[in-house]
Structure formats: structure tokens, C-alpha cells
Amino acid sequence: MGVGQSTEHLGHAGNPEHLSHVLAERFATKCFTPLELTHFKDNFFSRAIDQGGMKYWNEKILSDFLGIPDSSDSHCPLDAGPVIFRMVSYLGAFPFQNTLAPSVLTFEAMVKVAVLLTERYGKVLRRARKDRIRLLFGSLADVGRRDVGGPPGDEDVHKETGDSSAAKSHVAGFEVDAPANDNYEDEDEDDDDLALAALESLDAIDVFKHDSRIDKKVYEARISVATFRRLLMLLIVIAPLKTLEPVDTYTSDLNENRMESIRKEADTILAAFNIEDSDGGISYRSFANITLNALPYLFDPLTPLFEHLLFSKNLDLTKKNGSGATVTDTVEKPPDNPPSSPSTIMLPGSFESTILKSSVVSHLSFFLPSPTSNVNLLRGNMRLHSVFSTAAHGSSLTSFSHHVLTWNSGTLLLLEGAVSESSEHGERMVTLGAYLPQPWKSAPLSHSSTKPSDSSALPCLFELSPKHQLLQGNPSPSVQKPNSPVAYFSTSTGIAIGCQIPAPSRSQQLKPMPLGAGSLTIDANLESATFYVSPIGHNGVFLPPATTSPSEQTVKRQIDIYTLEIWGLVPEPSDASSAEPR
Template sequence: MGQSHSIDEPRSKEEIAGELAEKFARKCFEPLELYSFKDNFKNLADHEQDVRYLKEDTIARFLELPDILDVSPVVFHMLSYIGAFPFLSDAPAVLGFEQMISVVAIMTERYTKILVKGAATRRKLLFKSLAVYDRDMSEKQTETAEKAGLKGEPSDARSHVAGFPVDEPGEEFDEHETADDDELVLAALDSLDLIDAFKTGDKHSATTHGAMIPADNFRRLIMLLLLVAPLDAQETLSNYAERVLGEELESLRATAENILSTFLNVEKSPGITFAQFNRVLPLNFPFLFNGFNALFEHFLFSNNLDLSRRKDSISKSIPPLIAKPPLLQDKGQILNLNVLSQLSFFIPGDELFWKLRLLYSGADAGFSMGSFETKVFNWRAPTILLVSGTRLNASSQAHGSEATFTESLPPKRFPNGTPPGRDRVVFGVMVRQPWRHTHKECFGDSDTILFQLSPTHDVFPASIVNKDYIDFSRTPGTFSGITIGCPHPKSAQSSRHPTVRALGPVSLVIDSSFEFGIFTHDYTSRGGAFATSTSRKFNFQDRFAIEDIEVWGCGGDAEAKIQKERWDWEAREAEARRRINLSTGDQEADRALLEMAGLIGNNRSGGSIA
């Protein structure tokens, strides 16, 4: 491609960018959306001579970006870079009409309708739009890594300040970074049959070498992304104004800090390199930027349109605005709106927002496996278990139940997952199968997700080979409790140390009393039920005293109705058993009749609600 234009008069960058913007407008937007975009731009644009453009404060005001977050300079920096697309070496761009067409098409992912080849490469473009190019900063990052001595596994894991990813020397430049070409740019020019124009006219486009996203800029952006995660295209950001006030704002900051710590140690690293960004994002935050889709679709809805006067199919295709219920109908001790948004960065938001119901809370129902079973086992849709606690002090002498718990574990060989001072931990697991007793084997499937939310964010996907996903055991004589990623207790009993609980390489254990938990990450081991961390490439283990346990059901009214029917059936059956009094005088005949009814004996089926 491109050879057919070799004999034609070469087009200027401005003409090529205009052609691409016209293609975006024609193929990525509906007619009514394009009309709304033109109307919004006309009303928002400033004039300077013959140039109409959008300023930073105008965009911030239109998108309703909260002043308290101080994020508008970061967003404007992004848009000014993306506005230069596909000739990124000309950034920052003046955000005129054509530039904003490209910005909205890219920020809403509408561009995938025509740039199929570049559908997966927006990550690099977003990194470049957030990054600064500072040689001193880059050298400082390399120097920090060298001083830390992080060439593979630390020589002294106990003295290593763990919990933050720091690039090892040589990781900064991978095979994908040897070329300057940006695949999304190439896809755009290829769609115009102008692939040669990039190679000859934009060969000095900035690369990711020596580029970093300043930590403070990314922190502010994360706070915005947490805020807009549940946003709808026709929903105003001002609806969430209470989330940037008082204690809610502090919670928002704390959640953003947990996420930021996945990328770097802010005390030791000035910014995020592309190697870190590219390594952490796909697994830990595949949906991090999804909130931008709805936010920038605001440009495609004009308040000046009176659809009540329109009778055509276009007006009928616009759904009416309906008042929505709260994002969380129930109040939990662990899950709040910010944690909910954090979950949506790696679990699709349409499974979370307005869909979660609090099935079990230890604070309300009691910290026991019996209460857990009663509340959770009848839910027939996916569930999310969350457990929070405070790390145990390894230097202090354990007493009572803590000593009993400690004695049931192998000796602690690994350091904590994060440095002292951030001792509150939150772990969780998403289970897509119904909970049940595991008499013979674990349950769960390869879609099970083990994760950590605090004090750093981490995701551990399930193996497709090792199926020791989840065990729920109340069997006497075994290590009962809830274990995730550990061998089944029956197989562990045949080990050389039957008096010590067998821990999986990447595993979470909640003891049967719901008092203590332990998370293990053995990075040097392989073959566990869950993968090791992509950001923390070392061994660590957190032992903690449990403060809260919650289980949230994913689903709507249909799932809740099924659960209620099962609860009602069990209540009727329990009452029936209490009232049985045959009084025939023939014990054997009475027993045979009860067995036939399925109420006692080995043939007991438990009944059905069908």
C-alpha cells in the first residue's frame, strides 16, 4: 500500500490529519452524535483570528472535572498530545475542530471501527500522552534500580523494602520498543493508504525511551478514573460530587495510593516507565481507562437538542433518562464506592455497578462458617469474597488463638508484602461457581480471580492446569476453614507433615474461626493454582488478624428471587423435620418411611425447589 500515491503530489500533514478526522467523523459517529459534537464545539470554542479551539478551563468546565482533584492540567496534556494524531511529533496540538474529532474518537474507543489493526495499541498512545521526556529523570530511575540491587531475587529478602515494582536493569527496553513506529499511527495512515508518509514525514516521532509519567500526575488521574468508572454517557459527573468531600475524598486518595503502588514506589521512583506501565496494565488494570469512554461521549450529546419535536427514528433511538438506584444498594464495612470502582478496573463494570448484593457480613451475621454457609451457599450467580485485617507483628510473642493458628502453619520464611506502616490488608476472590462443601475436591474454575486491594493492588489469575482453587471444609480432624489456592485437605493429610497446614505457592487461607488469615506469594515456585504477581517479583507472606469478611453476590432481582426461594424451602423443611412424630410404635417401619421420604439416611436428597 502507499505506492499508488508515489506519483501524486504529496499531501501536507494538515491535509492528511483532516482526511483522518473526516473519516473518524463519518464512520465512528452517528449523524445525531456528529450534529451534537458540532453544536458543542461551536458553543465552547474560543476565537483567535480564524482559529477556533478549546482551552483547558473550557474542557474542564464542560466535563465537570472537580477542582479539588487538580486533574485538568493532566487531562489537557493528554488531549493536546492525542490531538496531534497521527503526527505525534507535532504535539502539543491546538485543539481545533478536527483535532477534537480525533480526540473523542480515540478517548471513546470509537476509532476501533476503522483502525482494527490498532485496536490493542491505545495503551502506548495513552502512555505517551501522559509522559514527560526528561533525561535526568530517566537516569535517576536507572540509578535507583541499581542502588536497590534488584537484579532478580533480592540477595536478602528480609532486608529488602518489598511491595513495589522497580525495574531491573535491562527491562526498560524490550523487543517492542526497538522501533519508533507506533502501531496505532501506522494503522491510521494505512487506512488512508499513506503508510509511506509516516516513514518519511514523521520518523522523528517521540518514542517511549526516556519517558516517564510523573507519579503525582498519575495519582491525580487515577482519582479521576475511580470517580468516572461507573459514569454513563448522559450522566453528569456532578452526580458524584459527594465523593470528593471530607472522608469520601480521603478514601478516594487512599484507594488511588493503593493502585499507584502497583506501578512504583513513590518514595524511590520519580515516575512510571513504559516497561512498568506495559507490564502492569494488561493483567492488573485491563479496564482502567474505560471510564473515559462515557466521559468523552459527553461531547456527543448536546443540551440544545429538543428531541420532543423530532418524529424520526433517530430521536427514538435515544433512550430516555431514567433515575438510577444507588451504585451500592447495601452498605458494607470493606466495599465502598471507591473499592467498587477499583474492582471495575479488572472485573467488567457491567457485572458490578448496580448489580451487587451483600450476602454475608461477619459484622452482622457473626464470624462463623455456619453463618457464612447459611447466607452464601444458596446464591447461584458469581460472588466476590472480601477479607480485611491488620498484619500480625512477627516480633511479638503469640498467645491464645493466635499461637494456635501460628503453630498450624509452616515457619515464616518470607518478608511482608509491603513496608511497615501500611499494615491494613484487603484480599479477595471472585468465584463464578456456587459455593459448596468440598468433601473430595476443590471447586471453582479457570475464571476464578484471586486479588489484593490494599495496601497495594495485585491480581493473580487462575491456572488452567492446577485446579486447587477453593476449599470450604468443616470436616473435624482436618484443617477446616476457607482456603484459596491450597491443596485439598485430604491430599494434604498424606504429606510428610500432617500436623502443618499445606499452603499453596500463591494462596489465601482463612481459618475456621474467621479470626486469622494468611496470604502467601512464593514467586520462585511454579505450578500453583494461581499465577504469581507481575509487579512484585519476589517472595512475601502476610499473616493478619481478620477484622471483616464480606461476600457480595453479582446479579439482579432474578438471582435474589432464587436465593429467597431456597431459603424459604429450607425453612419449611427444617420446620417439617421438627414436627415429625409418627408414633406407630414400630421403630424400623418409622425409619424406613423417613428414609423413603428422603429426610434421614443415605438416600437423603435434600429436596428441590423446582
């Protein structure tokens, strides 16, 4: 791709193919440094298939380069390659998905993919965070037509086998960009902001609007549960992935026990999308609502995964000549050492967790921020220090207060148990938690003085299993009252999170009462808990979960506690000393 080509005289006559090429050129020059672009070109062209002058990647090349297991890896049960290829083939056609998707993975297409998935679009696109969700939905959804006379179309998964599909430079597009009957008319004006912003400076708005002219009442689109489950399992596995870290560090040891844990965690996340009522798949309304409000960091692992495109092992930066880096070998050398063991988020401490399996940590990273910045807890390099566990320290509030009150930073509370009187079908396990970014104190723990807009400083209450739920902290200053603290405990009534604390009384012992949309209370013996979730209520510490509607009933569950753990939040490994017990 020649980055020096002028784009000043396109006018309105440019066709989608040409405008797509010019947009990719602009992405390359605005979103990558010259060195990153040099690495990108080497990675792409050293592996590309050449058919009649067209250089492109197929599914196997993409999967092999990223290190993603696919069906060709018989030893690996994680078959995520086809799903990633499907997504990339759609995103490569941006912003003309209706006309050009699924696209052949040429260099221009891969440039757009890398910009969109590594979140480097800030210099060229506006409103990108929200509209990226719409693009991701389109890249995953199955396209269906109804009340249309013709037969259903072919399967929309674009699979390349060998070189056969390279000859297609223009194919029928996806209608997925127009999800129908989701009652999103109020967002119609905003739906195309990302694409329009990309084309404004190219004077190509009319071409784009022609491409997007679709009857939204005719077409509908949903993501199949099977497709989304495969993507979720991959995201759970690679959630701890750092920039340029080998992917096989996390995919090389997927034994039966770990895969069972991964599947379980994926299913608890899927349950948040109410798949039992999904009528054949996940709608755009459900997808956008849950990912934006209950799983804001779900797709973060895609960023370091696709940043591998921007570093080539073929380039030796230690050798310099007139032009800088030189290519020392056209074939990527295999690593000399086997994959290293994955790093752990947990610092050495007095006990080992029975709750925090690696898949659970990944799940937490999809919605919990780092306490010092608004990025997820893994990208923010947060560490967890063991503070208290009923398994290690006993079930008494005296022991709890001794360990927890001496911890001088935020904490993560995790609780695992069984719902009391589950049913004749057997015991129903549940895992709950609370993110408390401020230290516990002997007085009621109230909101921090940090500005409410800083979401990393707000607490949250959550359910991990059997169904993911997130009750975000209420940023309204009106809920910050002395009698409605975030967290509170006393030796007589136990622990209360998100409750209203009654005034002291000499005549009777009053217990904390649920306030707002959610609360968690634990008795003084640390043996039972009550989890309260309401679909309404903005007058408490926590807001209603995105996974409920106002028409649903309030849920109150009694839980027999098996394990209660408190983990201290350590923002950086180097800061561990500042967060040690006082």
C-alpha cells in the same frame, strides 16, 4: 469539517497537517452516526473560541463542558482539569504526535480525541486496545533528554490561557513516543500498528515514518507520580459514571472524609507501579505491564466521560422539520434539579459493609469483570447482595456455611485485618479479596466448564491495600484437578482458596497447602488468615501477579482478621430473584 472532501488523490506529498485533517474526517464518517456527528458539531461550535477564523477549545471550556473540577473551582479539591487537557492536547495530534503535539483543540483534533477515548476506533484501527495504552502513556508522560548537549526543554504541559495560544497551529512535538532504555525492542515492530493502520488507506505511510524517526536510545519518558495521582483520583471518583450521566453527580460532594478515602485508594494503586524504585516517574514498561495485566479496566471511566460530546442539550429531537433535529437554544440551560445521589452497587440486605466504601468499589471496577460479560463490574450493571459478615453473623463456619452455601451464584470475598506482629512502627492494615464467579458447594469448588478464554469466568485473588496486587485465574485445563479446587472449606481446617487439599487421613489432620503462585487460608474460627504470594508457579489456580518479578522472594503474611464479608454477585438487578438463596 466538510465530510464530503475526497481523499483519493493525496499521494505521498501530503504533509502531516493535511493528513491529520483527512484522518479526522475519516474518523468522523466511520465512527459516528450522522446524529452523533450533528450533536458533536453543535457541542463544539456553540462553545468554541473564534480567533482569526480558527475555532478551538481551551482548557476551561473543556473542563466546564465535561464537568471536571480544575483549579478555578476553589471549593473542589480535585484538580483534574489540567491533566485531562494535557492528555487531550496530545491525543488530538494523532498520529503525528512527534510533529503536531500538543495540538490546538480544533474540531478535527476533538474528533480524534473522542474516537480514541470512547473506544470507537474498531472500524478504522487494528490492535487498538493495546496501542491505546501506548497513546495514553504518551499523553501523560514528561519528556526528558539525556546525554544531549542542549538545555532541557520547556515543560511539556500545554496550557492555554485565554486566546493567546490559539495562534499556534504547529508546535514542536513530544518525543514521548519513543521511550528509551525500557528494553522493548521486541515490540518495536508493533508500536506503530495503530497509527499505521490509520494511514494505510491514505497512502501516507512514508510521511508518518518520517515523523516517527527518533533515536530511542537518546530520549526517555516517564509519567510523574503527581500527574498520575491526580488522574487516578478522578478515575476513582467517576468510575460509576454511566453514559450521559451528569459528572457532578459524583463530584459535587467531595468532602474531607471522602477525599481522604479517594487519596488512600489512589496511593494503593500507585504502589503497584513500584514508585519508590521508579527513578523520578513511571516508565512505559511498568505502565503497560500493570495496566494491561493488573488494572485492565483502569481507563474505562474515560469512555462515558467523553461520550458527553455526542449528545447536545441544545438539540430538541422532539421537533422535526425537513432536516430532522433543530436547535432550540444556543445556550445550554442549567439543570432544573440539583445533582441526584449516586446509585449504589449494593442491594439492600442484612448488613452494611465496613469495607466497601465507594472508592473501594471504584478500585474493584478497575480489574474485576462482570460475571456475564468481559466488561468491568460497574459497566456490566452488576449488583452485590449481602450474604455473610462476621460483624453481623458471627465468627463460625456453621454460620458461614448456612449463608454462603445457600447462595446460588458467584461471590466476592473481602477480608480486612492487620498483619500479625507488624512492627514497632504500629499496626499495618491489609485488605484482601477473592473473586469466585461460581457458586460455593459442599464439595470443593473447582473451575467452571466455561471456556478458559472467557476471563469473566475465571477466579482471581487480589490485594487492595496497602499495595494493589492481582493474581489472575489460571486458564490452563491442567490445573483443574479435584485436589486443587478454587475454594474449599471444612469445619476442621477452615477455608482454603487456591490450595492443594491433602487426602483424608485417620491418623492426623492435614491442612490445605499453598499451590502455585498464590493462596489464602482462613482458620476454622475465622479469626486469622494466611496470604501466600509467589513470583513463580503456573501449576496452581492463580498466576503470579504482574507487580512482581521472578527474582523476588515468596511472601507469606499472617493476618489477624477484623472483618470477613461475602457478597453475592447479581449480574442484573432484574435477575436478583434468580440468585436468591435456594
